[in-house]
Amino acid sequence: MTQGVTHGTRKGASEAPSEAPERRPGAAVAVPVDEPAQPERIRRPGDALxxxxAVAGLAAVLLLVSIAQGTATGLQSDIKGSTERAPRFLLTMATLISSFGVLAVPVAFAIERLFRKDGVRVAIxxxxxxxxxxxxxxxxxxxxPVAPGGVLDSLIWGDSKTAPVHTDIxxxxxxxxxxxxxxxARWQAAVWTMIGLAALTGLTASYASVAALAATYFLGRAIGHGTLYAVGTPNPRPSGTAVMNAxxxxxxxxxxxxxxxxxxxxxxxxxxxxxxxxGRxxxxxxxxxxxxxxxxxxxxAGLFYRVWRLVRLRAATPRRALRSLRxxxxxxxxxxxxxHSADARTPRLLGTSEVGTEAALLAYEHVSGPTLDRLADDEITDELLVDIWRQFxxxxxGRLAHRRLEGEAIQVTEGRAHLxxxxxxxxxxxxxxxxxxxxxxxxxxxLRVGPERAxxxxxxxxxxxxxxxxxxxLQRVALTRATRAALRHDKDLLTRIRDQILRLKPEGEAPPIRLERFRPRTIVSIVALTLAAYIIVPQLSSVNLGQLLSSAEWWxxxxxLAASAVxxxxAAWMLIGFVPERLPLWRTVLVQLAASFVKLVAPAAVAGVALNxxxxxxxxxxPGPAVASVGASQLMGLATHILLLILFGFVTGSTTNATKDLAPSRTIVIILLALAVTAGIALTIPKVRRFVAARLKSMFSGVVPRLMDVLQSPRKLITGMGGIVLLSAAFVVCLDSSIRAFGGALPLTTVIVVFLTANAVGSAAPTPGGLGAVEGALTLALTLAGLSAETATSAVLLYRLLTLWLPVLPGWAAFAYxxxxEAI
Structure with a gap:
């Protein structure tokens, strides 16, 4: 980076003037400062925030108006009724003043800025x-006009005389x-008064709704802050010379x-x-x-990450994600x-001062030396490590938490550590x-010297x-972001640290403490459930539940319910068939029932694999053969599922017109080809290829030898494959019964295709029990297959009640038993 000298020149860093003029403390001085030229414009993180x-506020307005249209309409009517009773003279004056002032005041402020040579800000x-x-x-x-009935229509009130956003404001x-x-303050008061009067005029004249004005405010703020961040603002940071004067x-x-x-x-x-x-x-x-x-x-800077950590992690004391300069x-x-008071070695703080209104400084005594992360390996001696632990x-x-003890936070000077x-x-x-x-x-x-020396x-x-x-x-989530990134290259380091500690004190073994309030997959689950509710709730609003329940055939x-029990x-036969060792049938059945309880807190596929x-x-x-056995059953189940989907999809598409929408179309073929090409290109990248290979290896390591053991016993093979086929057949019967309970009827092959498709979606979804994904896929598929929206929605709800919700209570009892x- 090119270095420049501001406010003066200097031949060498160590040279001093032969005669230093007498200066009063606090007097402005022209101190030579070697620093790179500061950018004229910067992008402030605050503008992005x-x-x-503002975008979140706009989204909230659209969401609230779309789900509470009656309340918005009532509020609009109340405001219009109140303004109609106001004196006509006052309303006329407000209209005249706002029509002129809403543009005149910003123009006047812009002219004032131009006179003060602040034309760049006005241009932005x-x-x-x-x-x-x-x-x-x-x-x-x-x-x-192009998309009538869209989300913007919720901002329009009455007979469409109003606009979704206020073009003038x-x-x-x-x-x-x-x-x-x-x-x-005076300019702000004048401008926002004019904007408020213009909004009032829009309400009284019925060409703007309350929701539209709220959306207008957030949209204008978003565009203003977005433009500032995109273009940048004049750099307000004081120069090095200003810092020296302070x-x-x-x-x-x-x-x-x-x-x-x-x-x-x-x-x-x-x-x-x-x-x-x-004197110092x-x-x-x-x-x-x-x-x-x-x-x-x-x-x-970094506010979003700090907020994420603050919300996600448990803490003993409250902390602020956003702090003022002071x-x-x-x-x-x-x-x-x-x-310093705790006698821990650290550079001594000598003073603090403000630097204008945009910065502040802290003056420490200078301590030379590299930080730990820049120190050569042969320079990190046991004596230095002991000294670091003493400072810690x-x-x-002193009950002091550093909260960022990374390598760059430890400075080494002559073999001594400074924090x-x-x-x-x-x-x-x-x-x-x-x-x-x-x-x-x-x-x-x-990370530097190994867990043994540490x-x-x-x-x-x-x-x-x-x-x-x-x-x-010792959990990844408890560490700083830089440390977690370093652990990607040594994934078992935390385990090795635990092992070293337990060698010193074996009785110290304890399960990990839960440090997270929630995990990232919880956010995924909430989003998926919200989308499912967005899809299903509007359908339920058009369903006459009373009529459906009274006319349903409950047998x-x-x-x-019987098919759900099967x-x-x-599932027990499926597991027993791929385990050469002997397993009791009814205890294995109880394990599958317990899995129905566990999968409410974890994705369905993950819960079953872990519990089995x-x-x-x-x-x-x-442990090795156990993982291989479960992997073998999952692999055979996946292969059978794909084969059944291809077989019945072909039979359904070629023998009936009732499900023509489910038959592969040109669009679906193009999408599948595009996905295949994308996957092929991705696998040409070595890092992606290694990642996929490692995941597959960890999932199915030892599966092939386990399958060979099963193939040597025809009885085991028949049990395992019979369980796979019976599992799919029982779910199909349950879904078909749920459809017939509400007077619907579809060909059996169509029901099979619908179930296999929805089950694949549910297994891939990262939500507990496939919540949201299964309901949405089933409802959409049954509707495309020819059922009415009312019948499809009711059938899906009954099917999920029988297969997901009713088994929860007996599943909990089985889990506790x-x-x-000590069976699980």
Whole structure:
């Protein structure tokens, strides 16, 4: 990176002027600063955050209006009735003022900015206004007429005289948002008063609804913030010279400074040489101070990740995902003083100061030396590791949590460790935070020197009991993002750390503590359930449930219930057939019934595989053969499922016209070919190919030898294959009975195709029991097959009741019984 010198020139970094002029503390100085040229424009993370918030607000308005149209209509009617009773003179004046002022006030503000030579900001705001105007024209005049009945129609009130978004106000809101009026209270009051009067005029004149105005506000804000982030804003960060002038206010006399390279998401830092004779004890050398600069626009960097971690992980103390500049300055300063007071080795904080209104600085004594992640392997001695653990022990004794003990947070000077990067630390930390710190430091050191040396050097310093207490915390989710990325190259490192600790203290073994409030797949489940509700609820609204229930033939439901019960016996045969060892039938049936309870908290395929594997191990089958046996049954079940789907799909498509919509069309063929080509191209990438091969190997390792063992016993083969066929047949009978219970009828081959298709979708869906995916696929397929929407929806609900929900209670009882018997 090209380095430049601002505000003066200098021949060498270590040279000092022969005569330093006398300066008063706080006087402005022209200090030479070696730093790269700062960009004229930057993209502020805060603009991206506000853009996302505005889009979320717009989506919320559309969602609320679409599901609460009656409430919106009532509110609109109440407002219109109230305004009609208002004095006509006041309404006329408001209309005249807003018609003129809603454009005049922004124009006046733009002229004022131009006189102050701020034309770039006005140009950006004008661009946002143009984008907003074009977009509103497109929405009002093109999208709504082309797609009647769409989501935008929910914003239109009455006899379609209103528009979904307000064409006059949206550009003004976008302009005001992009131009920025922070600190100009009078201009803000004038502009938003005019916008409010224009909105009131739209309501009284019945050409804008309440929902449309709310959507207009969020749309204008989104366009304004989005334009700001896309184009960038003038860089408000103070220069290095301004930082040095602020440092001089602390009584130091800087003579030279250089910018220290830091990651993009880290604060700026400067090494500073100062004149001696300040009355403060400073280290000798070229550089005496390390100045860290906190820029206001950087406080929102990484906010989405911090919010995600804050919501997802359990914590002993509440933390803020978003902090003000003042809050960040106070937290880092307090942590620095606390660490120094605890006698842990860290650069001494000498002072803090604001740098204008957009930044603040912290001045530390300069400590030279590389960080642990940059240290050569042969320089990391056992003595250095012991010293790191001693500094850590002092943190723990002072109830201080660093919360980011990565390699870059440990600086090594002459074989001694210094703890740095304290900005996210925590004082008066709870036990959970302290144990998380220990887990992080153990993993950081183990990545450099291996788990054996990391644990061996920690044991005499912090004790075996403390080490044993961290075993439940050794989870990937507890570590920092950089550490989790490093663990991808050494996936069994945490297990090896646990093993080393348990060798020192075997009685310290404990199950992992649940650190997550929820897992990412929970979000997937919620989204899938929401989509399922969006599909199914509108169909239920048109169903006359009373008439359907009174006319239903409930003896068909009894047949479906019996078929559902048979599925558990079939699943037991399927497992028994692929296990050479002898398994009791009825206990195996209970395991399949228990799986119906477990799959409510995990995807269906995952729950069955995990529970069956556990059952086989408890029955005396070694872990390797147990996994192979379950994998063999799953592999044969998948192959049989595909063959049946192809066979009956061909028979159905060629023998009946009732299901012509289910027959493969040209579009489906094109999609399948495109997927095949995409998969083929993906497999040409070595990394993708290795990933797929590793997953398949882990799933089906040992399956072929297990299948060979089964093939040597015809009785086992017949039992296993018979269970697979009986399982599918029982589900088909249950679905067909559910259809007939509500007066529907479809050819048996069609029902088979529908079931096989929906079952494949449900197995692939990452939701518990295939929730959402199965219902949506079944309802759509049955409707395409010729059933009415009412009959298809009712049949699917009955089928899922019989196969998913009714077995839950007996499944829970079976699960509890098997646990008491230590069978699972």
């Amino acid at each position: 506000r853009f996302v918030a 705001a004008l661009l946002a206004a143009v984008i907003a105007f074009v977009l509103t024209i497109v929405l009002d005049d093109w999208v709504v 949206t550009p003004v809101i976008a302009f005001v948002t992009a131009v920025g009026m922070a600190g100009r 440092l001089a206010k602390l009584g130091y006399r800087p003579v030279h400074a250089r910018r220290v390279p830091t990651p993009a998401d880290e604060p700026r830092a400067y090494d500073v040489a100062v004149e001696q004779g300040t 004890r400073l280290p000798h050398g070229d550089w005496q101070l390390r100045v860290v600069v906190l820029d206001r626009d950087q406080q929102t 809050r960040s300055l106070e937290q880092e300063a307090l942590m620095a003083y606390a660490v 022990q002092r943190l723990q004794a 740095i990067h304290l900005r996210v630390g925590e004082i008066a930390a709870g036990d959970l935070a302290l144990r998380l710190d220990l887990a992080q430091l153990l993993t950081t050191l183990a 644990v061996a050097t920690a044991s005499p310093v912090i004790g075996d009991g403390t080490l044993a207490g961290v075993v439940p915390m 068909w439901a009894a047949v479906g 599925t558990f016996v079939a 594997t556990r059952y086989l191990q408890r029955s005396g089958v070694r 098997l646990q008491r018997k």
